[in-house]
Amino acid sequence: MAGLTVARLAGLLALLALGVMIVARGLTPAAGGVLAFVHLIDLVFHEAGHVIFGIFGRFLGTLGGSLNQVLIPAGCTAYFLRHRQPGAAAVTLFWTGESLTDVAIYVADGRDMALPLLAEGLVHDWNWILSELSLRNQAPAIGRAVFGLGVTVLAAALALLAAGGVLSSKRPSGDRNMR
Numbered sequence: 001m002a003g004l005t006v007a008r009l010a011g012l013l014a015l016l017a018l019g020v021m022i023v024a025r026g027l028t029p030a031a032g033g034v035l036a037f038v039h040l041i042d043l044v045f046h047e048a049g050h051v052i053f054g055i056f057g058r059f060l061g062t063l064g065g066s067l068n069q070v071l072i073p074a075g076c077t078a079y080f081l082r083h084r085q086p087g088a089a090a091v092t093l094f095w096t097g098e099s100l101t102d103v104a105i106y107v108a109d110g111r112d113m114a115l116p117l118l119a120e121g122l123v124h125d126w127n128w129i130l131s132e133l134s135l136r137n138q139a140p141a142i143g144r145a146v147f148g149l150g151v152t153v154l155a156a157a158l159a160l161l162a163a164g165g166v167l168s169s170k171r172p173s174g175d176r177n178m179r
Contacts, residue, residue, distance in 0.1 A: 015091070094157035094161075
């Protein structure tokens with residue numbers, strides 16, 4: 001029991017520290033460190049989303065990068081919640097929130113297009129999407145809204161992890177396998 005509690009507390013503190021870094025970064029991309037590394041993981045799912053959603057046309061193909069980047073961790077969260085694994089659900093929910101904040105940076109840059117893209121000549125997804133929707137000038141405000149949603153999801157993940165730790169410590173020892 002003590003090991004489980006210590007492990008959950010360590011996980012909670014690690015995610016809390018990462019969450020503080022994400023909030024402090026705001027809508028500025030990380031230049032290095034752990035957040036830049038996590039962005040590269042997000043980027044793999046983002047780019048795959050263009051291919052996956054591309055079969056539904058240009059608009060969904062372009063939006064699909066950001067959609068996939070958020071839907072993959074959200075789907076993992078749903079799976080873990082369905083299988084009553086609150087610790088794993090909390091971690092993947094945190095990833096969902098982090099992915100939303102990562103997408104928010106790209107959305108907020110939709111008007112100015114200051115972010116570097118993977119290669120020269122590529123289309124800036126959110127410049128194109130917001131232009132199609134006649135919302136390009138609202139890119140910073142939309143980015144801030146997406147960032148706020150991401151921070152809310154991060155907080156929910158931390159609360160779920162904390163609640164999961166409290167619940168697991170109160171369960172009779174025979175029920176511990178339902179982490």
